[in-house]
Amino acid sequence: MRLGMIALCGGLLCLRFLPQLPATGVLLMLAVLGAVLLGSRLYPLGLFLLGLAWGCGSAQLALDDRLPVELDGQTLWLQGRVAGLPEEGAGVVRFYLEQAESRRAQLPQRLRLSWYDPPALVAGEVWRLAVRLKRPRGQVNPHAFDYEAWLTARRIGATGTVKAGERLDVAEGPAGWRDSLRHRLLAVDARGREGTLAALVLGDGSGLSDVDWQILQATGTVHLLVISGQHVALLGGLLYALVLGLFRLGWWPRQWPWLPFACGLAMLGALGYGLLAGFEVPVQRACAMLAVLLLWRWRFRHLGVWLPLLVALSLVLLAEPLASLQPGFWLSFAAVALLAWCFSGRLGPPAGWQMLLRAQWAMALGLLPLLLALGLPVSASGPLANLLAVPWVGIAVVPLALLGTLLLPLSGVGSGLLWLAGTQLELLFALLAWLAELAPAVQLAAAPGWAVLLGGLGMLLTLLPVGIPVRLFGVLMVLPLLSPPVEPVPAGQAEVHVLDVGQGLAVLVRTRGHVVLYDAGPAARGFDSGAKVVLPTLRGLGVRQLDLLLLSHADQDHAGGAAALLAGLPVARLLSGEAPALQLPRVAEACRDGERWQWDGVQFTTWFWDAAGNANDASCLLLVEAQGERLLLTGDIGVAGERHLLGSGHDLRADWLLAAHHGSRSSSSAGFVAAVAPQAVVFSRSWLNSFGHPHPSVVARYRAAGARLHDTASDGALRIQLGRRVALLSERGESRFWREK
Template sequence: MGLSWLIAGLLLPFFVVMLPPFSVTIILLASLLTLPALRTSPGLVILLTACAWSTWHIEDQRSNWKSFESPQTRTVQGRVASLPVNRGEYLEFQLVADDRDARLNGVRFLVRWYRNWPEVRAGQTWLLQLRLKPARSRVNFSGNGREPWFFAARIAALGHVDSSPSLRVAEPGQFDLLSQRERLSMAIGKVLDGHSAYPVIATLAVADRRYLDQAAWKRFNSTGTAHLLAISGLHIGIAAALGWWIGRLFSWLMPTAFSLRWSELACWFCSLATAFTYASLSGFPASTVRALVMLTCIALVKTSGRTPRPWRTLACALAIVLLLDPLAPLSAGLYLSFGAVAALTWAFNGRPGGQPWWRVLLRAQGAIMLFNLPLGMLLFQRASPGAFLANLLAIPWASVLVVPFAVLGTVLEPLFPGPSASVLILAAENMRLLTLALDGMAENPGFELLHTFVPSMWVMTIALAGAAIMLLPPGLMRRSCALVLMVPLLVRPGLKPQQARLDLLDSGQGFAATLRSGKDLLVYDSGPGDGQTWSIVPSVVGPAVKSARGDPGRIVISHGDLDHSGGLHELLRLYPRALFYGAFSNRRPRIANCLEGLGWNTGQANVKFLHPSPGLPYLGNDSSCVASVEIHGLRILFTGDITRTIEQRLVQEGLSQHDFLFVAHHGSKSSSIKEFIHTVGPSVALVSAASHNRYGLPHADVASRFAAIGAQFFSTSECGGMRLDIAETGSWRLSSARRLRRAPWRWPAGPSCP
């Protein structure tokens, strides 16, 4: 029971909306421990102490964040503490400050180096001048931002290297693990130079994901096999098995006096040493720590002559992981790793052996799928319908023909480069065959990745209970009835039939919005992207569309700037039946011009374009599609990036009053002139802008102009995504994602955010 109290206490702070300051927590804990009832209840003492431990680490990271609450420029000397990633426009890496400045010692930064960066290697020490800003990211009502990851990785601030001279102070030491990990990855790259499977082999061997492109991620996500890209217990188990046989070989070479007892100890020692070394090269992700702890527990039990207890071993592993890394609950890998092992333990613990291999495989895959379905919906808001079939092929293939050879080739490389190369090539060829099969599956419509909604905790609890009942032995319960408990996962909470909902998405320095009225869904702009491969559609727009129930009937792309149209290619692919409107410098297939006077009526909403006029040439920002929407007596105006010239023209043409206005050009001074603002006369003005963006948007002058007419002024830079719910009566309610999804590991909403 002590382990249960410990785990509950370590997890509890992550399931509350607000935490008291650590000093208050300590005073409260000390006060409670004086109560006689608690002194006789060790479980509650463990619970409260564990809560205090997690709370202290949360408060420590929050204090790091607050130190960089406002942008600043600092000269920082530190060690490159991650594998540098070339993202095309910039080089990205983590930098941990050293003791050159006592105030920054040990502080971790996520650094981007734009333009003409030198060669940067893991483990090197650099002296850099950094422009730092808070570690904030997008926050919406659906989907996931990066703030939980920033918090869990203990990133104190985001920074980019200033143009001033930079200095490489020192090279990594000979035994620097991160440097050795990069060296191994480079060695694998030389062996597999030009091989299509190199990015996956580097990922499987040393957790180097730098070379995985969007196509690879799409392949594995669509088929539900992305878990293969994580260094997991499978990898640690294979490394441990290699170490075991090394120990066995050592014991065979020993004299006969080397007893069986010492022989077993030597095997376990070599097994643990090999597994630990391999885990260190992969960076000790939560799944490897879990596997190492469980392996150590099994070794101790076996060498002591006791019988392993799977559930207690799993609980010990979870408790140790949480104690070593109290912020691990913010990582999805923790839940997926321990959830998979718990599912397998539930499915097989206490069952008789001797079953055919194919039944064992089906049961194992079914157990993992049943438990991971609700977890995947909760953590990622997505599911792959064909994941079961894809994993039936991928897991055995990777487990037998890819991962063992990748691990063996990596372990052999420092000592035997020649044999290592042959083994790595064999692993790459086997992986190439697997990716060909997965590509074929991913092209099948049945494998298309589904974006889902975030299930509530009671839905999660019921679904997990249903999964557990379905895996019970025959005869205990009618397992088919448990399917009913899984049904709530498929029932999406929706709007009332006559209710409308408008979401301004937090898209960073871009624009994207969705409008649901009745059964019709309108998407206005796609948010930023490069127009070809990368966009925020999968992470922001897609989840918002799915949470709105149903595919969009119409999509408007205001103009060709990539902060508004960067995800158009992805929207065209995802929604082939949608009607597209836009303004571009040249004609594009499937996209009609959003000309003045064009519009439609959905029964609840009346949409009409006010600009651009027929015959006008393409004018960039000033060709933006300006749309007026009327719902239940309320009017909403979309303006794109128009400037004062078009605003004046609209005023002269008799622009009417609107209740809600999307402020043009992210709140730039080139737009939102006084005449336009007074003519529109909005009650609420909404701005889409990135937090602490380099343009200083929305501009203070623009905000003051709206304040002068008494309009409420909100920006996604402070509030995250904004949601407007409109009732049939015309009453409305405005809310913000940062306010509704507040958590200790997120930046709070601005004081004025609804």
């Protein structure tokens, strides 16, 4: 039985690692072969094939439900119902729309939309909207968040921006009730923690500020303050413990068997909490795991502790095979497995704080390989923060918050309890902020696969009971994971990463011992590329400091992410073509025309027009030359700036050229293209951007010059090995079945 479930889960989990999905005919063959093998000794292989076929078939349905290609970037009038709680913040509301219909086309079942400066929007309402729709597509960078995988896991068939809309029907059903409850929670006095209470009670994290998120991430406590599987299990555990406590005190009716009542009450409480939170996929996963665990505790405890975990894993993956695309899926099951590994088979269960200490120790060590494999930060203060916050939130805050919410109709009673819960949260956040400052989270360099597997095995050995000799070998096996080998750049060469930051620019240049970042990506309402894309990518690549941050000019699409980078990494020198116009906590040096220096055998030169008549032409240019191969980064200079360069006497020839101003027709004049004579041109821009970049005339001009064209919107982040004269590498070239081509 266990072997069969392991095989089934293995087939379902294979989906996560497939570069592309098999054809329908192949899936049918796999399913038929798997069904035939079920009646033989090879039944585990049959279950594996059935799991693989089921997972791939489910994923194909999600891909087939995407917006048709011919509608990509088109604006349609459609109508549908708002699903879930709209996420409000920074003047923009993001929400799901279901049951969407349009006269012009068949639409996906679920859309994720953004509406800037919207009217009041309530869950459950029906709206008629004018929406510019796009197929699910996101920025693709090494070691950064995979937005396309996130959309696919939630079966979102299109994203879009609302241009106009009108309400057709008021909210109704559970969705409207949850939204009204959210507004009631936000209206109470909870010491400024009303948004945090809404996160705990309803799973609505939009009320948490950016500072709150930073504190939670730095201390590894995000899972505690937004409804997750842990909250569901926690409430179920509290209700189970309540019945058990009454039984042990002799206050439970003798004619009622306590165990089935404890299990049933725990399950009902978990389901009620899950419905209150909208019963999203993580909560569904937690309810399934808790149901299997309670059933095992009631009837099947003699079968061992690993069986319920396997059953729960099988049920979750069969219900939603795409769950494996979400980091939370791996972390939740890994956490439960680690607890089983640490506490099963011991001579006796530890008591009280000793159990909590051992659990936090297991989580801190055991999840480290998985966190690094998923590209997530590791919190140095996490074990201590969780040791204090887990019982604090579980025993004090959550019961007060839920009871206060339940008693809101009683004047003064519910609001008083919520005030007490808010006070507890205010104290907790003060403590977490102190811990975050004392020991902030770090994102280690990405480790190779062999180091992750070796480190994971080493962690399991380390967590064995005290006295087992192999624990020492486990510690040694973890060392490559903590200090992963980073392949150095050869002397005289440069490694260049043109990051995929949408309608903006960020270019990383690494030599053997120095790092330069040219521009920092855009920052707009609700999204800072510097914090969300550039900084995680740099850390994942092993960059711990910048020798030079060169901001070509002060426009937000080039300098918007600079503040986050200055806060997140040491920067030795800050340089810009528009130094006085930058609004940063640090003063930048002014770019100088003709400044030259050499690092590790690579030559750097800046060019600048100090009499430029506008911000774009004031861009500071950077020329990088490695073993005769040249790269020219041009910022946003226009035709006037190019004309100045042509008359300056500089040698403009370059093998690689970053097209100025994202390929705008106001740049890339014929004379400039002829003078540079690039062999390859890179456009940095967003997919289907509203500016029409790159302009067709510019594309035609470069093609006529014989240049190869590359584009971050279609290729993702690009890697150029300057000094080797080889073809570049693209992140989107690494196939994943969920990625748009």
